[in-house]
Amino acid sequence: MDGKGKVVCVTGASGFIASWLVKLLLARGYTVHATVRSLADPKKTEHLLALDGAKERLSLYEASLAEDGSFDSAVNGCICVFHTASPVQFIVDDPQAQLIDPAVKGTLNVLKSASKVPSLKRVVFTSSISAVVVGAKGPVFGDTVDETWFSDPLVCQQKNLWYHASKTMAENAAVKFSQENGLDLVSINPGFAIGPILQPTLSTSSEGFLNLIECGKELSLDGVYRFVDVRDVAMAHILAFENPKANGRYCVVGNVIHSSVIMKIVDKLYPSLDHSKRSKDGKSLEPLIYNVSRVKVESLGLEFTPMEVSIKDTIESLKEKKLLSF
Template sequence: MAAAGDRKKTACVTGGNGYIASLLIKMLLEKGYVVKTTVRNPEDKEKNSHLEELKELGTLEVFRAELQEEGSFDEAIAGCDYAFLLAAPVNYTAPNPEKELIEPAIQGTLNVLRSCVKAGTVKRVVLTSSTAAVSSRPLEGDGNVLDEESWSDVEYLSAKRTGLWAYPVSKVLLEKAASKFAEEHGISLVTLCPSVTVGEAPDRKVYTTVPAILSLLSGDEVELRVLKGIEKASGSVPLVHVQDVCLAHLFVVEKVGVPDGRYICNGLDTTIAETAKFLAEKYPEYNVNTDISGEGLEKPIALLPSTKLINQGFQFKYNTLAEIYDDMVGYGKTLGILPN
């Protein structure tokens, strides 16, 4: 009979058919964790097909949960050692962002945290936010170095209401609500703020910035406007590989002594101009348009260093454009964003 200490650790990953979540589930299973995940509709075979494939790697249970339905995460989180909060509304261009994006994001986060309190077994909660909660603020001049003490300016964004303004607002407000709740209920909470996340993941239905990052290769003008919006809002195009994001999630629960708090997770600060030049050289067959001078930044005016995370002992595997883009063309073809 196995000793008590041999019990497998159990982790809940909310939003299992999301991009980062799908790879995190895969990594957890490969490390021997028992994984419980939540989706809005477990019957949707097309959206959840990657989860069926991942079940071959280990014990994976799929539960139905709805962000705004209190108690719907109870079953999935019961008995878990760790909870990774990745479920979030994705309707960035909703006609009524307060009701369709901001409120569900805050309410959903608090609902999951309430389930963690009820479970009584969760040793640490990891909330996935975004550097959009750090860098969307008026920036003067260049050489702005933003750290975990920096917050996107909710009043400024809410007053201007331009571009994807509601997304950073939702991330700031859900972070602050989660932090307050965790403090009041004695929950160990780490918030990770990944930058624009790229790289291959098991999820094949991507509703993220992957199409925008591939827009210089695909020629998709709509997605290129999204990329330009990111650069304008952030003062750079900050990139991180999805593998590094998931490794950071594992690191903050497995490394002893990592303090609660907020951690930026960013591999590289670049610009559209710099990326276009790199891609034109690496993938000449895509005829990348490098004549975008005058429209964007020549160099990043804001930097988002991951110093705090690195000081805890975390090491990034992907630090250059070549490493970060390495599997993106193949992934883009798989997703149908790039021609085969």
């Protein structure tokens, strides 16, 4: 679709996924209203202002998830709001304050602003596969997880999976508010995003990938990663807006893969990367693998990036930013 003349909003635009979303929207001709937490912080703004088309069609707005009405000016006049802003932390001291309140109340804050805009056609909400796979019964060998799977906030909390709880509760709140207020909401549920980094600071997932290949330090408790290329996640958001038939939620996971397989790919691509050899000595029992269905999101026209390409591009990006050397 040609985005010429169409105005959209991206919340939390300085983040890993959101930066790519802004880049791809600008490339399609859209005019983008992008919100960041602080206009005074060059780490939040400079990489966005440097994107092709930014000078002509990108406007930055300061907005806070905690402040009522904070997003009113950014969403005004838009035909779509892409709500990506939400904290990503896996170790927290105060889960309510650090994760749940910003995710849930922040989402409702954005949706309240969106509900005031007559021109708005759709809200595309960035949820997570974390809001899919942590139910009373988790996925086991042979299962195919799809959009009919839902995480249970209580199970997440019992397992101290506070990020998962926050994303689940935020998605539930978004669906409820949208139904009650006549908003057309589509949710995107991506896995663990890897790929080239646009922003100057490491995202949680990029840092987790770096620690895995450099130190053999697992971010996943079971050594299983639901990987997806960040560019595919950004494109899924755009397709979910552009296709009028898009509805409900979309799982966006390229591969469910064990860390030992990741290391084999890394060793094949970069035999000189001595760090990755540390993982070869481990004798951990590989857990059973399941699949995440691509069928629904591929029906929108999404083509997944091959896993080896994603891993290679991630490592090249980390090298370019001098975060990984070999």
